[in-house]
Amino acid sequence: MDPFFFREALFQLDIDRHGEAEKWFSPEYDREQWMKVDVPGCWDLYNRSLWSYEGTGWFCLELPAQNVDIYLLQRLMFERVSGHAKVWINGQWVGEHVGGYLPFEFVASHYLRAGMTNYIVMSVDNEPKGNRLPGNAVVEWMQYGGILREVSFISTPHCYIDRVGVRTHGFVADHVLTFDVHLVNHSQDPVEGNLILNIPQLDFSCDKENYIVVEPGFKKIERSYSVPQAQYWSPDTPNLYEVEAVFMETKGRFSDRTASRFGVRTVEVNDHHILLNGQPLIIKGINRYDEILDYGPSAPASVIRDDLIKAKEAGVNLIRTHYPLDSIQLNLMDELGLLVMEEIPLNWWMNNWHPTAPANEELNEEIAKDAERALRDMIKQHCNHPSIVIWSMCNESETNTPLGIDVMRGLMRLAREEDQSRLVSFVAEGNKPGHLAFEEADIVCFNVYYGAMYGDPALKLSEIHHKVMQPTMEHLQRFVREFPGKPLLITEFGTLGLQGLKGDQRHSETFQAQYLRVVWEAIMGVNGVQGGILWCWADYYHRRKYWDVPLGRYGVLTVDRQEKESFKMLQELFLTADSIKGGE
Template sequence: MKRSVLELDGQWLFQIDRDEKGVERGWHKPEYQAEGWRKELVPGNWDTYLPELFGYAGQAWYRCTFRPQAAMRGARLHLRFEGANYATTVWLNGQEIGHHEGGFDPFGFDVTDKVSFEGDNCLAVLVDNWPRLSRVPNSYAGWWNYGGIYRSVKLLALPVVRISDVSIHAEPAGSDEPAPLALDVTLVNEGRDLVEAALSAQVLAGEEAVHLMGGPLGATVTLTPGSEARLSLSNAIPQAKLWSPEEPNLYRLLLKLEQNGTVLDEQEINFGVRSFRVQGTQLLLNGKPIAITGFNRHEEYPGTGRVDKAGTLEADLRLIKQMNGNMVRMHYQGHPDLYEIADSIGLLVWAEIPTWGVGNRDANELTDPGVRQVAESMLRTLIASLKNHPSVVVWSIGNECATNRPEARDLFGHLAELARSLDATRPVAYVGMFDADEKCFDLVDLPAINKYMGLNASELGHRLDAIHALTPDKPLLVTEFGHEAGLGLRGQGYGTEDEQVQVLRTNWEVIRARQDYVPGGLIWCLADYWHQPAGVEHRWLNRIYFCHGVTTLAREHKRAVAAVKQMWANLDA
C-alpha cells in the first residue's frame, strides 16, 4: 500500500481550563457535550483567538472528530503533531494515548489499534504552557510564550513493511573526484509474515537519472515479523555539483522497497553534496573558508502568533539573502518548511534546541534529571528530523545558560557527546554570554558568544579577545549582536534607526578585524517580536515588545535593511 495522510487541520472546539478540572469534568470523553466551546482554527495560538487570551498561561483543551479513509485499513496509523506548546496530553476515543514535553519539536503516537473505521473518532488534546522552572525552556524565555496547537496535526497511514529511517551522507572528495555517497537505511516489518524484500536506490539531478560510479545501488534483506534491519549502501556521484549558498544544487534520492515486484514502500528525499567543518580557527564550506553573515529570527507573525498564513516565512529567508546574508538561526526547531526553503534558495541554518537560560534562575536546573531528559529528547528529534538537509550545518546544544558554573559541564558535555554520536558530520556548538567566565567552550567544536555593546565597539573587541583566549585553537562565532530601533525614530540617541545602523556598522568592523578567529556574526534580529515581560531593571524601549529587528513585526523595513545589504556586499572569507 502507498503512504497516505489525513490532514486534521481546520476548525476544532476550544476551551480554556484555568482551574485545571477538565479531566475531572470528562472533557476527554467522546460522550462529553462541549456546549459553549469556541470554534477555532488549528494550527493556531490561543493568544490570537481573543484579545483577553493574549498572554494566557495555563491549560486549554482542543477537540475534534475525524473518520479515517477506507484505504487506510491494514496500515499502521500514526497521529503526528508538528508542534504544540508546551506539555501536551492526547486522548483518542476516551483513551489516553500519550504525553509530550516540549514546545517546538514534532511528536507522535502509534494509534493503529485505537482508531475506529466504523464511525467518528473523538480526538481530545490538553495543552499546558504554564511557566515552570525545569521546563525547556522554563517559559521565562526571551520570547512570547504562545500557547496551543500551532502547527499541523495529521493521521499518517504507513505500510506495515516500510522504510522507517534514512541517513544520507554526501561530501565532495576533491578536485574532479567522484563524491562519495553513503546511505544508512532502516527497514521495519510490523506485519505477521516473513518478507523477502529488495531495496533499490536511484539518484536524480532534476529529472535526469545520475549514473553512479559503482552501478545500481541496492540490497536484499529478509525481515521476520516484528524485526528491524539496517542496511548501509555506498557509491559515488561523478562530477557532482556541490551545494552552497551561491549554488544550492540539490539531488533527489528515490528509494523503493519491493517484494516479488510488488512495491511495499517508497521514499523520496532531497539532499546536497557539501561539507561544513571546523578547521583550526576557521569554518570551511566545501573545503574553503566562509565568512558567516546572517540573522536570528523568531517564528512569529503579525496577528497570527507562530502561524504563517501569508508566506512570510519564505519572504523572511529571501530577505536575508537579499541583504547578503548566508545563515539563519532560531532558538528552537522551526516549521518544516523553513528547512525545505533554505535548501532550495541556499541559506545555511544554525539548528538549536531551546535549552535557553537553563540554570540562570535556579542552578538546580543544571542537574535536574527532567531537564536533561527533555533536552536529550529534543536533540535526538532535531537531528533525526533535519540530518538530510544540506542547509543545516550546525547542531547547537543551548543558548545563554548558566555555563559560568562548573556544574553545567556534565549536562552540556553529555549533550555535546550525544550530538556527535548521532551525527559526526556537523560541528557541535554552544552559545554563551559570560565572556571569560564561560566553563563549557572546551566541550564543543564551535564556541559562540552573544554580545550587545552598543556604541562601545572598542570594548567589544577587548572582550572577544579575552573570550577567544579560553579556546585559542577554535573559532569564536558572534551569534548575536545588534541594537534596538523604533520605526520612524531618527537622529541621535538610543532607539533611533540611525543609531541602530551605527551600532551594526561599528560592531561589524570589530568582528571583521578579528576574522583570523571570528568567522563572522549574526545580527539580532530580523524582525521585532513580543517578549515575556522584562523586569524594570531592563531599560529596553518596551518591556514586552522588543525592537531589535531590522524590520517591524509587520515586516516594515527600517534603515538598517539597506545599511546591512551594503555592509555585507562583496565580502571575502
Template sequence: MRSLIIVTLITTVIFGCSKQQPSHDVVNDKVQSKALARQSPQQIGNFNQAWLFNLADDKAYSTVQLDDKNWRALSLPHDWSIEQDFDQKWNGATGYLPGGIAWYRKHFKTPGDLQEQLFVLNFDGIYNHSTIWLNGVKIGGEVNGYTPFNLELNPHLKPEGQNNVLAIRVDHSRYIDSRWYTGSGIYRDVTLYRFNKLHIPVWGTYVTTPKVTHDTADINLAIELSNQHNLAQSFKVITDIIDPNQQVVATQSQVLTLQPKQQQTIEQHFTLSTVQLWDTSTPNLYTAHSRIVKDQQTIGSRDTRFGLRFLEFNPDKGFFLNGQHTLIKGVNLHHDAGLVGVAVPDDVWRRRLTRLKQAGVNAIRTAHNPASARFLELCDEMGLLVQAEIFDEWDNPKDKRLNQQERHDDYISRGYADWFQTHAEADLKAAMKRDRNHPSIIMWSIGNEIEWTYPRYKQATGYFDMNAAGNYFFNPPFISPEEIKQRFHNSEEGQYVLAKTAKKLSNWVKQMDTTRPVTANLILPSVSHISGYTDALDIIGYSYRRVIYDYGYKLFPGKMVMGHENVPQWHEWQAVIERPFVAGTFLWTGTDYLGESHKRWPTKAVRSGLLNLAGFENPSYHMFKSLWNNEPHIHLTTQTLDKSPYKLEANKVVEKKPGAWQQYVWYWYDVNQHWNYQAQQMTVVEAYTNCQQVELFSNGQSLGVQTLQDNADHILKWAVPYQAGQLTAKGLGNCQTTTELHTASEVSTTRVQLDKNQIAVDQNQVVHIDMQLVDAKGHAVTHKEHELTVTVSPELHLLGTDNGRPDAITNYKANTLPTYQGRALAIVTGIKPGTATVKISGPNIATQMVKINVISSSASQGNSQQARLGSH
C-alpha cells in the first residue's frame, strides 16, 4: 500500500489560475514576441466601482424604480460588519460584531450588442445568503458565503447603451453561522465578462502535467469551448506557453467546428525540453495564452497561469517537493485580517504573508473554507504551499458558541449543515474548478474536525466517559483499538454516517482533480482510523494529537501523517523533527483572528497567532523564527521572577512546575518586551534563538553564557537583578547576531515607519503606518501607553486603525486609539493623485508628519484593472 501511494501521487502536478491578461494586438498562429501586453477582449474588468449600499431591508429595494440617491456610495469589496461598534450584546463567536440584512444596488449601461455578445457576472464570494435581481427580475444568488459563482445576464439586460439596475440582498441575519468572524456583504471581487458567443467560459481551462522533471515537462491543457450562436462556427484555437521570462516556448493550434449551442472540451499537449520549476524559494510561473481565432481575428482569449513542480507524499519519509525532502512549516489562517475585516486588500495579505515567510513559514491551510482567488494568486507568486480546505460542517451542525457542545437549534446560529445535502456537491466543485490550476495548492481538505458532530465518535474514544488521569491532548488512547472498534460499531449509526459522507466528498474531489491528494483534519483520529473515515483520505491530518503520531503510524500504516492544527509551541515541532514519517504541521494560527470568543467580553479575538491582529510579532513568532529559519536570530523577553513560570534553585532558573513547557497550548505565557523594572528587582530574561550559545550582558558586564543543549524547552534563561541601562545578547561561534533592550524614559514622540511611500489610486495598494512610542533618545517605549490620532490629507482614505490588542474595543474606523505595548497601526489607501500627508499626534508628545506620493492608477502599470476602493 505504501509504494502504491508514492507512485500514484509522485506524478501530481500543478496548475495555474485562469487569469485575464492583455491579449495580442496581432493574430498569428505562432507569436514570437514576449507577449507582454495581451488585453483579453472578453473581460470588461472588475465590477467593483460605483455601488450603493443600505444596511436595511425592504422588499421594494429590488425594483428598478427606486429613489436610491441617498443610499451610501461605496466600492467593493465591502464588509459592513467590521464598520460597526463592538458590543457585548452580540456574540463572541463573531467577535462581538453584528450581521444583519443589507442591500447593494448598481446602475450600469449595457456595454455591447446582446445579439453577438454574452455577458457573465462573476462573484468571488458574498457573505452570505445572497439573492440577486437584474432589472427587477430575480436571476440567482448563493447560500454559501465562500462559494464563487457566475450569472449570465443577457436574458434580462436592456439593449446596448441603455440603463440597468442590479440589486443584491445579503441576508446575514444568522450572524453566528460560523465559529469565527465571517464578515458580511460583497466582500470579494465582482467581475463582468463580455464574451463572444463563441468563447472559453469562466474557469474554462485546466492544466495538468503528467510528467515533470528538473529538465523537462509534459503539459496537458483542457479547454472548454461554447458556441451560443445560432449557426455553426469554424475557428482555430491557438495556445502559446509563455515562460517566466515572458518568452513563448511552445505553441499548439487546432482547427475546429462547433454546431449551434454546442459545448466541447478539447485537449492540447506540450513538451518542454527545459523548465523553470515552481517551488517555495523560486515560484516560477508560466502562462498558457489560449485564443480563439476566426476570420483572422481574435474573438476571445484566456490566460491560465500555472507552475511546473512534482510532489511526493511518502508515508515513511514525509513530503517531497521537486524531489527535495521538505518539511511543511505551515500555519492556519482564517480569512479576516484585523481592521479591514474580510474585505482584504492584496497589500494587507502581502505584508502578513511576507512576515510569516520571514519566520520560515512555507505553507498555509485555509481554515476552514475556500480562500479568495486573489489570496491564492498571492500564494502562487510568493511561493507558499496551500492546503485548500472546503468545509467545516457536513451533515450535522456544530455549536457556534461552544466547540464540542453540539446541542443548539436557534435560528441565528444555524449554519451550512442546513444546506449541505442540497448544495455541497455544487459548492465543492465550483471552488475546485476555480482553484485547481493554482500551483500553490498541494492538497484538498474536505473537512475540519467533523467528528464532533457525530455522537458515536466522541463516545467511542474512551476519553470523555471515564475517570482517566491526564489530558486528551497529551495522552494516547486509554483503551485499545479493539475496544474503540467495539464501542463504535455497537453504537447506533444515526441518520448520517460520517465515513459514507467522506467517501462521497472524496469522490467529488477526484472527479474534479486527480493530481492532488485528499485529506481532512481529524480531531478524534483513534476512532476515525477504525470507522472507515480514513479510507476516504490519501493523507491523514491530526488536530492537536501529536501525542499519537507513533500510535497512528504503527497501527494504521500506509498513508502520510501530519499535523493540521498544532499549538505554536516548541514541543509540537519537536514531535515532528523526531519522526521522519511526519510530514510537518500547520500551527494554529499564523495570525490572531476575530471571533471564537464566547462569553469572553471584551476579548474579541483569539490570540494564538504568530502575528497579532495588527500584524505585529507575538513572542511565538520569534520562537518559530528560531526553529524554521536558518538566519541567526535572537529575541529577548523579560518578566519579574514572581510572575514568570520559573523559580531559582541554586542560582539556576528552573520551572516552578517541572516539564510544564511540554504542555503549553495556544497562548504564550505573560512576558514583556521591555527593560523597565524596580531597582534590583529579580527578573528572568529569556532568549528565543537558533544560536547554540548566547552570552548576555547588562551595561557591558557579562551575565554568562547559556546553551540550547542545556535547555530542553529551547529557551535560554538568565536570572538578572534589574539595573537600568542596556541588555545585550550576542550569539557566539558561527551565529553572529546581536540584539538589545534599553531602559526607556518618558514618551517623547512616535517613530513612524511606512512599508512604502508611493501607491496608486488602487484599493489593493495600501500603506501600513507603523507607529511606535519612543523616548527622547529614540528608545522604544513598550511599557507605557498613549493615545494617538491619525489625520490624513484629502488624497488618502484611512481604512482604519488598530493596536493589535485582542481585547481592544475601539471601533476600527476611528482615527484615535490607544497604543498597545507602545505600538499602533494605521492603513491608508489612495483616492486621488498628489503628495499626501499623514499626521500622527497625541497629548503632550511631538507631532510627526509623513508624506506619501499617490499616483494615478494608469501610471501604475495597469493595476487599475483590479482596483479596490473601500467605503468612504
C-alpha cells in the first residue's frame, strides 16, 4: 500500500491550555468551529494574528477508511513538528515527542478502526522551556509552531526494514563499505528470510550470507563488501548512490523494501589542516536559518534549491545550523555539494548574559541528558548524508565551567562512539577563556565579533582597521598558540547591515561590507585558521517575546532574499579565498 500524506487539518488555539482537561482529543468533541488549514506549514502564517504565537495549538487529521488494513503494520510518521507534540488516535493516547527538529513515529495499528474514518488529534506546544533544549528560555530565532513538514501514514509487513546505515571509513584502505541494516519484528514469532542489498548505479548486488532470522523486537545486520567502483563525493563532484535493501520472508508470504542514499567521502584533520578526501579544505561558510519569507521553515524544495544554488555561486562551501535540518534541506545539500556543520540545539546553555532569563542550575543535569538523546537521534537519522562533515555539540554556552567542560567531553566521546566518519567540536564565545574540552575536539571553533560585540565598537569606516581587523588578527594568533596542532575555525563573524542605508556609519550596507572584508582578511592572514563562517546568510526574525527589534539584520541578503552590498563583497572574498590561502 502506498504511503498516505495528510494535506489538510483542523486547527484550534489553546491559549489557556485547557484542551487536555476538556478532552479535545475525544471523538465526541465538537470541532465544527476549528479552522481548516493546509499541512505542512507553520501556524504563524495561517493569518497575521498568529504571527510569533508561542503556546499550545491543536490539530485534527482525518485518515480515510480505505487506508486502514488490519493485516499490515501501520505507522504514523512525522517529519518535523515544533516543540512538544502529544498524539491521540480515535481518543486513545498514543504517545508524545519532545524536540522540534527531527522525525518521529508511532505504531498506529492498535488504535485504528477498520471501515471508517479515523481521527488523529495532536497538541503542539512550541514555547521554549528551561528544562529542555535549547537549554535556556531565551532563544533568539523564531519558534515557528505547528506541523512544519510532512505527516504520512505508512503500511508495511509486521517485520520490516527500519533503515540502512552506510559506514564508509573503511573505503580508503580497501574500498570496503559497511552496511548496517536495522530490522524490526512486531510479531510474536521469529521471522526467517533473505536479505538482499543492491546498489543499482554500481551494478552491485550481494550474493551470499543473505539468510537471516529476525527475532521479535529489533535486529541489526552488519554486512561489509568491497565496492571499488564507487567514486568520492565532494563539493565539486557530489557523487551519490542508493543502496536498496530487500527482505523476503522465506515462504514468500511477504517482503519489504527500503532505499537509502549515501555518498563516499573522508574528512579528517592533520596538524592544523582540515582534509576532505585527503585534500586541504578552506571553510568558506555561512550560518543559515531555514526560514524564508512567506514560508517560514516550511519552504518547498524548489525555493530552498534556488537559495542554496545562490549560496554556492557566491563561493560558499559549508552551511552551519543551530539545529538539525530536515531531509529536504539535507538532500539538496548532498545533491549540490554543500558541506554541513550540524549542531545539537543546545544554545546559550548556562549563559545568563540576558538579564530576563538567568540560567537555572537545578535543571542542568536534565538538559545534559536531553542533549545526549538529541545527539544520538541526530546521528542516527542523518548518518548517511555525506554533506555533513562536522557534528557540533552546542553554541555559545558556558563551556568554560567545570560542568560545561565535562558535558562537552562526554558529548564528543559519545559522537565518536556513534560515528567515526566525521569531525566533532563545539562552538564557544571568543571573548571567554578556559574552554578546556577543546583538547578533545578535532577542531577549535570560536565566534568572534570585534568592533561589533567585542571590545570598543567601531562607529565609522575609518575605525575598522584598528577596532576590527587588528584585534581580530591578534585574537586568532592567540588561539593558534593556545591550541597547537589543531585547526581553528571561526564559526561566526559579522555585523548589522540595514538595507538601503549607505555611507560611513555603522549598520549601513557600506560599513557591513567593509567589516566583512577586514575580518576575512584577518582569517586568511593567520596560519592555522582554516576558514570562517559568516553570521549570517539572510536576515531572520527574532522571537517577539525576548527581543525589542523584529529582525536580526546581519544577513548579506534580506529575509526575502534581496541582495545587500555585502553580498557582492562576500562573493568576491569567497571566490578568491582558495588562491589566497592555497600556498599555506
